[in-house]
Amino acid sequence: MKTENGIAAGTSGAKGINRRLQPIGRDLLRNRWLYLMMVPGLLYYMIYHYVPMGGLIIAFKDYNMGDGIWGSRWTGFDNFVTVFSSPDFPQLLRNTLLISVYRIVFNMVPDLLLALMLNEIRAQWFKRIVQSVTYGPYFLSWVIVYGLVFSFLAPDSGLISTGWRELTGQSISLLTDKAFFRPLLLITDFWKNTGFGAIIYLAALSSINKELYEAAVVDGAGRWRQLWNITLPGVRDVFILLLILRVGTILDAGFEQIYIFLNARVTEVGDIIDTWVFRRGLEQLDFSVATAVGFFKSVIGFILVLSANRLAKKFGGSGIW
Incomplete structure (x- = not known):
């Protein structure tokens, strides 16, 4: 049974x-x-x-490399101790966080502002021209961007440096100026990536229901009132999503750009975790320490993404999931 x-x-x-x-x-x-x-x-x-x-x-x-991954000797957390006890690590962490926060604060809003301005343009031919001009630099590599910057700011032959010397009789070297290095990173990042960021917001703006604007006009709302009550709420979720993604990569700070722009004179304010890892991992072939730093960054990034996503939901945003 x-x-x-x-x-x-x-x-x-x-x-x-x-x-x-x-x-x-x-x-x-x-x-x-x-x-x-x-x-x-x-x-x-x-x-x-x-x-x-x-x-x-x-x-x-x-x-x-001779013993391979499985044949190499276990060291436990010694590589992490080596990283955190390094006298350079506090400065590296500070530079990385400062540059990343500057990028988030100063280079996210211009993307949205450009998208809002393009959205108000009624002449489609002019709108396409502006989009092409602002989006074009995104396809340039940082090597080319540095070449353009060098042609303007080179101490002896740069266009701006030469003009300043002829006007004032004094020489300037902005590429090696510690006070100007971080603003230079922000300016070049703004010029290169703002057009791409604006396209993301334009896609979000195009999905807003046009009947909302028609109803607002009937109710007597002007352009500024429509912007505040319809347009900005319509792109809020996209802005929060991009903010969460940027917070998750806060320990990256843009390795390619900084590695190309970095020089010995500005190492104190420009050297970040990734450039240090590059020198330690590839130039000195210390792969264990470099991997430990990467693991540390991944854990911190994961925690930051979870925290930012939870805060976004708590304050009324949709978050990532």
Whole structure:
């Protein structure tokens, strides 16, 4: 009797599982081409983002290329102690946080302002020209951007430096000026990336229901009132999403740009964690310490994303999930 009850229960359970799987199977069959298009993206993230995470084990070893990852000696948390006890680490962390916060504070609002101004342009030909001009620098590498900056600010041959010397009789060297280095990073980042950021906000603006503006006009609301009550709330979620993503990468600070612009005169204010890792990991071949820093950054970034997402939901935003 027990056996019969067991068989009945097993049959009932199997039927329940089949009933739950049938809608999934129908969905897979109905949307098979959409799921097929997802495969390359999933494979990309699996191969280049998830599989390499196994290399984090190097952070807890004295990695030697000859012995390999598994053959290298375990050191526990010694690599982390080496990083945090380094006399350069407090300055590196301070520079990284300052530059990242400056980017968030001063380079997010211009993206939104440019999008709002473009959204108010009624002449489509002029709007396309402005978009092309502002979006074009995004495709330039930081090497090319530095070449342009050097042509203006080079101490001996730069256009601005030469003009200043002819007007005042004094030489200036802005590329090696510690007080000007961080503003230079912000200015070049603003010039290069504002157009791209504006396109993201323009996409959000285009999704706002036009009937809301029509109703506002009927109620007598002017352009500023429409902007405050319709436009800005319409892009709030996108702004919060981009803010959360930037907060999660606050310990990156833009390695490519800083590495190219950095020189010995401005190391005190411009050297960040990533440039130090580059020198320690690739130039000195100390992969264990470099991996420990990367692991530390990932943990901090993960915590910051969770915290920012929770705060965004608490204050009425949608967050990431």
